[in-house]
Every structure is written in structure tokens, then in C-alpha cells.
Amino acid sequence: MNNAVMTIVWSVVLLGVLAIIFGLGLAIADKYLHVEADTRIEDIQAILPNANCGACGYPGCAGYAEAIVNGEATSLSSCKPGLKSGCPEKIRAYLDEHPNQDGTINPIKVK
Ligand code: SF4
Numbered sequence: 001m002n003n004a005v006m007t008i009v010w011s012v013v014l015l016g017v018l019a020i021i022f023g024l025g026l027a028i029a030d031k032y033l034h035v036e037a038d039t040r041i042e043d044i045q046a047i048l049p050n051a052n053c054g055a056c057g058y059p060g061c062a063g064y065a066e067a068i069v070n071g072e073a074t075s076l077s078s079c080k081p082g083l084k085s086g087c088p089e090k091i092r093a094y095l096d097e098h099p100n101q102d103g104t105i106n107p108i109k110v111k
Helices: 003-032 039-047 060-070 087-097
Strands: none
Touching: 039 060, 039 087
């Protein structure tokens, strides 16, 4: 084989080895650095209007849903676009059915 072909072969082999090494690195990082997300955040976000207007004082509906689940939000009525469709009551009912991991129920008020 001439030099050009050998260069291509070694380049392909090197790229293959690097792909395997980086793939293993990502697999190990996924296994040991995996963060378990609270699925209630997504569920509450689905109840919210998802206008992402920021009127609640949080950075979008995902931020408000996270604040509700984490107990940082002080009221379920902060989402003005969701008041007419009954979002506060729906979220309150959802939180009552889905307590925290320690069994406690988030006491956040509807009003
Ligand atoms: S006010 Fe309601 S619709 Fe607007 S960002 Fe907050 S949760 Fe989303």
C-alpha cells in the first residue's frame, strides 16, 4: 500500500478508537453523574398554560412549576393566565395526590 492509503487507514482507526474512548466516557458520566429529576415538575408544567409570559415572577412556566414543587412559590395563583382555566385548583389537587418523597404534602395555598 502506498503512503496515502496508509494515512487514510490510520486516520480511520484513530477516529474509531477516539469514538470508543469518548463513548465510554459519556456512558460512565451518565451512570455516575445522573441526576434524578422530579417528574412532578413536568406534570405541573403540563397543567400550566405554558404561555411562558413571566407574569408569575418566574422564568417561564418551567421555573414556576419547579418553584411549586420545591416549596419556593408562595401561592398557586401567581399564574394570572391560568386563573380562568382553574390551574391553581388543579395543581393543588395534583400536589395532594403526589406528596413529596418524605410523604409530606406541600402546603402552598391556592390564593
Ligand atoms: S404566569 Fe403562568 S403562563 Fe406565564 S410564565 Fe408564569 S406559569 Fe407560565
